[in-house]
Amino acid sequence: MNKLLSMLQLQQQLNDATNGIGWERGTTKEGKRINWRRCIYMESAEMIDSFGWKHWKSIAQPTDYANLQIEIVDVWHFVMSLVLEDGIYRENETHEQMVTWMAETKGYEMLCTQSAPAFASDEALMLKIETIMRRSLEPAINGDLEKMVDDFFRLSVMGALNLDELYRLYVGKNILNQFRQDHGYKEGSYIKIWNGLEDNAVMKSAWETNPNMSPSELYSVLKESYPS
Template sequence: MNDKFEKLEEMFTLQARLNDDTNGPKWRQGVTKQGKVINWKRCIVMESAELIDSFSWKHWKNIAGGIDLENIRIEMVDIWHFVMSYALRFHTPEEAAKLALAAMKESAVKLPESWSEEEDARIETLLEPFENLMALALVKSESREYLEELLEGFWECVDAVGMDFDGLYRLYIGKNALNQFRQMHGYKEGTYTKVWNGREDNVVMQEILAKNPDITYKTLLESLEERYAAVR
């Protein structure tokens, strides 16, 4: 079995489970357990906008500010949560994984690891993959062909930011585990502590991943539990 397919299916399965736990049984019908309307494509638009704000695109300030590449990659994982959730409205994890695998595509645009005046001059070109993804998410369509195009646009962005598939997988597993952990410890109720001894939980999660890149989902949850117990 293709390793990428297995990891894709795992990610889609984890996302479906997270949506079940956080939104209730009707999320595939577009509503939460409280009856709140869910719009996954709007989520993609808003997260894409946050990603774009990691560029110094504003002509009125931070003209030569460069980019926050680390945050851009984290935003890509946040976008992936919503792309997967949208695909899962219409497909099983297995079906969605097959579509995602077939849609993998490289980007003609590559973000630089370091910034210079030359990059300032071509920032409009560098923003193209992310603005294209945002534009796709605004299209009023639910066809299979549309989903395939949305997935292609996502993979182009992943390639543009210099993430390989395993890097996306590893960071997604980390973010999913953290999201699940938050829900288990009162995030929606407002009782969860997000800052652990002066550091955000997201930073702690990334430190755990950095020390053990091959960590399993279960072990990561256990590690988060240990760290969180020391905060309370």
């Protein structure tokens, strides 16, 4: 429960810094409309590109499972943002109340009890991703958000992530997103490819090299690795 609360609070802080205080009302500090559901289905579509699903092209392309896990974490940012928007703006919920109902889902129970889950089949993974896409495209109805969160937790388990690994990768990507914002991401001057590697891969490699790093230490490693 504490890790879930920590991730939700980190997402709140990131959204406040990136979009401005009051973003839960649906617009950024620059007045640009926010649509978290669109973010979810567009990122989910990118997730499917981790698979060699095109029957007419790159037939022997292997599944990029490392990228799949990064994309799962990217979608998690937007799912939590939708939870925060709905909870704060519409339901007047505290972070603790949001975490309480999320932790009551069957998917969360699976995420906590799986010590070392294995990857599900590619077809099963793609079907679950497409389920989340459908939920994000449907009009918001009672219970819709709970089902989406439950499906997300189930997808995480199918993608060989337990709660500890989801937390570790999320914190890493959260710090990377902060680093991006601090180095010109919004202005378009940020460099995403570092010495032939995408910044996501650099971040993941840094965590794997030293999984006991603090978030501030990870930020320092990214700063040292960033091409000037």
